Amino acid sequence: MFKNAIHLVKRFTSSLSFKISFYAGLVMFLALLIFSYKTILSQESDSIKKTIKEAIKDSGIIKVAISNDMMTKEGERIREIVNAIGTSGEFNRINIYDRNGVLHYSTKQIAASKPADFSHDSLLHDLKSNPSVRQEISKDGSTVTVVNPILNSGNCSSASCHAHPESEKILGAVEMKIGLRNLRQEINKNSNRTIVFATALFLAISTMSGAAVLLFVNPSIKDLQEKASKMAKGEYVPSTPAPGKDEMAELTRAFDYMSLQINQRTRQLDASQRMYKALFDEAPCYLVVIDKNFRISRANGTFQAQFGDKTGQHCFVGYKGKSSCCNNCPVEKTFEDGDAHQSEEIWHINGQESHVIVKTSPIFDESGQLTEVLEMAVDVTLLKKLQFRIEQQRHEFQYLFENVPCYLTVVDHDFNIIRHNNFFVRDFGIAEGKKCFQVYKGLEEKCENCPVEKTFQNKEMNYSEEIWRRNGEDTYIIVHTAPVTDENGAITAVMEMSTNITEIKRLQGQLSILGETIAGMSHSIKNILSGLQGGVYVIDSGLTRGRDDRVKAGWDMVKHNVEKISDLVKGILYASKEREPDYKNYELGQLVTEVCDLFESRARDESVQLIRDFEHKIAPCLIDPVGLHSALSNLVSNAIYACRTAETEATHCVIVHARVYGEKIIIKVSDNGVGMSQEISENLFTKFYSTKGSKGTGLGLVITRKVITEHGGVISVESREGEGSTFTIELPFKRIIDVHKTEKANSLNFSYD
Template identity: 35%
Template sequence: MSTSSLHDKLSVLIVDDEQDIREMLEILLQEFGFATILAADGFKAVEIFQSSRPSIVLTDIKMPGKDGIAVLKEIKSLGPEAEVIMISGHGDMQLAIQSLKHDAADFITKPIDEELLEIALKKVSERIRLRRQVREHTENLEALVREKSAALVEMERKLAATQIMEGMGQALTILASDPAAGDYFPEMPFYVAIHDAASNVVTANQAYHRRFGDRAGQSSCGAYERCGEPGWKSPVREAAESQASIHRHETMIAADQTRLPVIAHVSPVIGAAGELELLLEIAVDVSEMRRLQEELSRTQRKFERFFNTVPCAISVQDRDLCVVEANATFRRDFGNPEGRPCHQLYKHRDVPCDDCPVQASFVDNAPHQYETMVTTLAGEQRNILVWTAPLTEADGTVSHVLEVSTDITQIRQLQDHLASLGIMLGSMSHGVKGLLMAIDGGAYRVDKGLEKGDLQRIGAGWKTVRHRLDHMRRTIMDILYYSKSREPNLAPHLLHSVAEYLAETVATKADKAGIVFHTDFSQADGQILIDDIAFSSAMVNILENAVDACLFNRGAKEHRIDFHVAESDGQAVFTIQDNGIGMDQETKDNMFTLFFSSKGALGTGIGMFVANEIISRHGGSIIVDSAPGQGTIFRITMPISPSAAQSP
């Protein structure tokens, strides 16, 4: 299916501060069948959107003045249904992720791939088309319901006329004795007949004559389908015997043998002597009403099929958060609600969720959005995106809230997969970074040895360079293994040697920065089981963060880092203490979260997450103690290898 068949000439606003990119995108989109509007900056884009209201906006993130994120926010506030696709550079990934949080439809990276751009446009065009179809279907359904409801109201008005039949009885007694009575009957809208006390037809209006023929003098029973059935009495006969009004649903047989469903109302006319004189029969044709009821029933069933076939869990909840209606998808995933509250069905808990969107819709009479994790009837964990909408009475009071839950588990799994890829890249880059620092330290020794003619220092430095080059080779060879999930390749290493290696790796950077780097390995006994490349990468990252923290603390007269390693109670304890800038509580709470960084543009938000993952996989733990302006203490605890006690 081509893109143009999906959108019927949708308009696209192209926003980019580079003219070449704008013109290139315009050519591409016109080939895809879109109408295009161009804007050279964010301010012009918002102005054009207010006047033209394009369906789709394609905007760059990095622009001078008003950037793409600001354009996204303003467009979503002006037109929430507008679909916004973000264009990001390879270095703008964090901004691209931020744009998704502000309801961007998609993002593509530079250089722009035509196929990816077409896929993104197809996706948003299909979303716009579906939204329009749902809106049109809803409007048509509402119009049909209004039309049928009006017809039923009109029919009910006609039926209400039967309530005055007894009052008409006395008037018709006078009319029946008057020769001119026949002039009144043609004006009556129903089948009206007057019967004598013996239940024979005396006279009838023209509608009765046209439908049932001239039945004057005949038994009133003959017009009914059940006439002659044992034990059955016609409404006229029953009213005559009980001398009371009778109101029944019956079927009459027309002159052309057509079956006619009616509501028959018969009222007796009692004379002055208290004797039955006449019976007034009024039969109301309800064929049209039944047809309308069947049509409305078909419409309701069609709506129910639509309600039940939507691939989302839909429920209607009252003010107690109890589910009063639910579609088939909801019942399949969470069971029969039976008036139970949603938090029991979703999360098997007895109290409402924090920030419940249904409660919020009851409070402010507005739609809300919410993302959470739920458990299905089968015990499956799912990520769902919840949308709520208030259902109001005629006076505007919110009586119920409609909740639509969409399963986004696959999207979150894809995000986790991308995050894992980032973790792998971060782990490799930090490992290579540590080795490069070690090589830099060896080269520094060689330079100092050459400067002072110290062959011993030159030899030691060159040994370090050669040793780290060997590590570099092994690291590159291990990239294929790091691209797949695997457990650490553990091997025994002397704790003292590990500590010296880490100190040697970071000491050069600290020395160049003018930071006092103090070490104490006097109690570093025993050995530990580690994957040396991964563990070194994690520890070097923490040590480098200590160096950066000191550099950020410009108020300190002297910067100092203390690195102590010791064996204590069967544990290897690595203590890193600095007098750097320190951390507040929020930073401490989020420091091991993926993509969180307190360094702004200088940080990737990967390093500490990777370090924590590596230490955890080694069976270790990290404890952090810090306060703003008071420095930071990292305590990394690792298990001592059981074979350490047997080592010489």
């Protein structure tokens, strides 16, 4: 009950209406008090001044009144005057002293015969000398004393009564003591009235203003209070605008507007909060908030779906399966420096090793303190695998690029090589930055029909066949070019793939030679078959008609052609077989002589002069006499044939030259016969080629070259159509140690004309 009362009082005293009314009243009250006090003070001082003035006036009157009486020494009269004045006013006492301080007259006291002691009296101590009227208020303020000295006027010094000497200026003094009590009582009465009035005013104003506040302010405040509490709960919806024109109504309207704004903001805030919550929960990565003790304080839906609720656990235990903090922990770093950090980690998710990229960022509280760290983890295992595979493939392609057996170069717009492969380096060395035409062909300017240039223009693959001269040999190259483009499809460079096709070209040549060989051989066989057919017919005819001469002629034809086919087959076998020369010690001069002897009679028959330009004994050496004999025979036979078929009337001759020059054996067979066109002489040793119609097999020079090559030598020909030909054989000179071991070659019984 008591408590309730106190509570009510407290509530009341703390209410706005109480405070307003109390302080308004109090201000009025104090103002009135101060004003009254000031007024009373000045009233008091005025009254005292007035009293003193009157006292001085009265003392003057007394002085005048008593001056005659003094002189006449009518003491009684003076006493009466003093008493009359003394009882009329507020005077407490009136004393009249002579100049020696002897009290002569007093309203209360009996006159004294002895002078009073004024040594301590502030007004009367200089009674004899001070001629001025003076006053003093007693220390307790209850009385005021006025001293008015009685001066020696003319009468006094001259009158006969009791004449005062002229030297005595001051004869005595009238002292008046006036009581101030009544005055003060009046003033007190006034001030009491003022206090009562002020209190009444205070109460009136307090009540009035309290009532005003209660009536006009409180309801609005209550209303606002209710609205605010509703708003706080989010229930307040302002409906109609508040009526009224005073400040409270304005305030209410402002409040309504504010609450509308707040509602709207709150809704927006709610929506964005929901959105962020959804983002946080459904983000396709693990989002974990970790506190300073490395404990999980929150985690998003993705994390919880994978690892379950791990709130409160240490992060390294919760999802990394460790017993202590990780090395290089980005969370720790973020706690240390307040910056974002990143690391790549390997986690075990579903029992599988997973590559995870972890990023951390600081979370600050309202006071700017770093309290937590947000850890974002993205599983990049698939990406890693892909990256690994790409890397692997890159390596494979790199390997292919480097080791593919052709020259690969990448060239820019200015034909500078910007990359090349190992195969290229093997043959050309490091050439990055050099011009491709310089490196490949030793040219100073770009090649004609450059496929690289074409590819830069048409953005397509191009190719060209080229011949490079390297180390004195022709190399056949097929060059393919392909564009190298950037992401936008613009050509940045061109890849040039150069394949050495010399071997293929050689095989191609051999294949075509084989074709021609077969055609040539078919032709020979056809000729022989014709001969055989003819022989058979002639024998038939002879037998039918009984003509032995025909039978004999036919039989000769058959024998002759069988021989021819036998030679052909032997020749083919010789040409097609890989064999080592059958080296023997032999005298070179003897071998050449034997060949010349063999053709001596035929040359004579054909009217061709066979000139021997060599010594009978040249040098004993290691040669295959059988092979070399047939090779040389072919050349001499061909030379004689060339002379025979020449259409000029000149004397034809064949010169056989043989000598040892240093480490080489040189054998030359020259003629001034028909000669050959360039085309024929170029293909002479490779193609099975015959100009002798049915008489030639086309095998002769092929076999000759084979023999020379097997000896490690070379054969070449110089020829001009209509002027003749010179065949030159160069053989390495292989000396024998014992000259006496030189053997005679067996006579060679087949030729290849």
